[in-house]
């Protein structure tokens with residue numbers, strides 16, 4: 289199973305990092321690097337098509353990270369969709385008819401998600417799969433996420449799992465009107481995810497909407513900041529960016545400068 293390959297690779301990189309020196313596997317793969325302190329982790333939750341990715345992209349852009357080479361980026365975005373678990377044949381047949389529940393917590397590979405976030409917090413780089421919504425599966429090829437000062441972890445259920453939730457230093461909930469979300473999802477899924485309208489509406493009414501109400505919406509109470517209207521809310525995004533800059537600035541670090549990096553030990557996420 290693909291998960292094992294990713295887990296194995298990430299496990300080897302984490303082990304090498306714990307020793308503080310590059311091992312032969314890392315050297316062979318060109319992964320030698322220095323240890324880095326812990327990042328500031330931000331969870332970004334919200335319903336489907338609420339604008340989570342767009343909000344993260346704006347935060348990234350306003351922190352001046354867009355034009356920075358991936359290896360040098362001080363802000364990285366991890367999408368929860370990378371952690372959808374592989375489907376059985378029977379589940380895939382249902383998925384193609386819009387009858388598999390991708391909005392239920394069981395649709396995710398929880399262990400992989402947790403180990404990945406722990407790796408990022410430990411300052412390790414990780415390899416994540418690209419997710420293909422047309423085949424409902426992971427692509428063969430993964431992409432490397434390098435250690436960063438700020439990790440944005442976004443997805444419909446990133447607040448659902450307690451152990452993950454407790455790892456965030458800041459929690460944002462993108463709150464967009466359901467009609468707006470549905471219309472955006474129809475446009476996006478027909479254009480980008482190879483779906484037809486009947487399939488989208490069937491999946492939405494029977495699975496997506498009920499699961500949103502059962503699993504996603506109740507997690508809004510964990511948010512530190514609720515962002516109405518998503519990426520259109522430039523005031524909220526400006527305030528969040530200022531806050532991140534402030535946290536990263538003082539004696540320890542300033543985003544946009546090199547090491548020493550921010551040390552998050554003094555920032556503990558609110559326990560819930």
Ligand SMILES: Nc1ncnc2c1ncn2[C@@H]1O[C@H](COP(=O)(O)OP(=O)(O)O)[C@@H](O)[C@H]1O
Nearest residue numbers: 335336337338339340341342343472476519520
């Ligand atoms: N403020 C906006 N105005 C218009 N379209 C938007 C806006 N925000 C997001 N979209 C579009 O809606 C779709 C879903 O947005 P996205 O940011 O990917 O949401 P999410 O990550 O929550 O699924 C995308 O096609 C995106 O381009």
Ligand SMILES: Nc1ccn([C@@H]2O[C@H](COP(=O)(O)O)[C@@H](O)[C@H]2O)c(=O)n1
Nearest residue numbers: 335336337390391421424425443444496
């Ligand atoms: N194979 C898949 C996987 C996921 N989905 C839907 O994607 C939504 C989550 O992504 P957003 O960018 O919209 O947050 C979720 O609501 C799933 O229903 C899918 O349709 N097919």
